[in-house]
Amino acid sequence: MRIHVMTLFPDIFKAYIGESMMKKAVENSILEVELYNIRDFSENKHKKVDDYPFGGGAGMVMTPQPIFSTYEYIVEKYELENPRVIYLSPKGRVFNQKIAKSLSLENDIIFLCGHYEGIDQRIIDLIVTDEISIGDYVLTGGELPALVMIDSIARLVPGVLNRSESHEDESFENDLLEYPQYTRPRSFNGLEVPEVLLSGNHKKIDEWRSEESQKITLERRPDLIKK
Template structure:
């Protein structure tokens, strides 16, 4: 999967994404991450990309043209690569290279957007290329947003100084769903929010720590019982910590009865 980050602070995002699991996946070629400096597309000698907003108000606004030019450069690079890949895979008649390209998903990180979720991460992980647009100052000229943005996404109901940290959060969550990124691909399927349930509690050695014993069922070796216990614990934990998720939880009839019993208690 290929991530393209349009930002005023490329070092900030790349330094954060070159480490740990994401960094290793990038080094193996499982992910491609580039940070495009919007200042490189400024049309003045000082590389200024902001100006005062029409109508007055506090702060500065990022101008439309540098953002648009940065996006165009990324779009051209992606379309060229896609054409080259298509040409390698099949013989095409002359002129067919200019066939209609799939529209790029361009995400603008904004507190006005839909709240980022695991379901959204799963949807975006299906894309071959994802463009993340990071605003700064008081935001970006509305006209370029109307021109290029397909998705408005927020990571929470609070305001940050820019879109770089939200972009990094999204890339981390989405990358975990790309095959091969995690050492154990199965782990991505059983973490929090799977079936709209939080993850069950987990334990490691030693068997007893500070007088607290590992639940006996986990030592039994009975996989069916362990799986049933984990599902019940996920339901219990979700009810205690995020009861709002239970409205959309995927439960069997037996699990629904377990939940109803918990509610009665």
């Protein structure tokens, strides 16, 4: 999978991509992450990328030319046809595991990170295929939401995690929250590991985990069960 990120702040991504799971996936050529500084594509002599909104209002809006030129560069360089272009926006549909699974099947994904008061609507009309939000709150820019999505999507790509089972029992798989996890020591501050997990009986362990997942989901996210 190749991930493209259009942003005004590419350094935000470099630190994260250079660590842990993402670093290994890139080194093993399972993932390719390309960063593009939108400002580099500005035709303004001062490399300006924003302007005042028509009709008035607070803040600045990202102008269409630098973004569109960045997009054209990506599409032409990699010979992409109708790629998925995701604009991170509080107005978008809320990101979830099902969307992550769907996007993990793509060969190329382009993330567009807005800033200031957002981007010119004409860019959304021309190139954006998906407007996605990570929650009902507002952030300074689209960089953090993009990182959240990239992490969630990347770990579903075959080979990124050590074992395919690593994500199959996690929260939101099968619309259930994950069961409790325990490790050594068996006793800590008076709290014991459930005996069933020490029994070696895998059938009973699976049953316990299933029951715990359903109980936790019913208590904390009953909306998932209603789906």
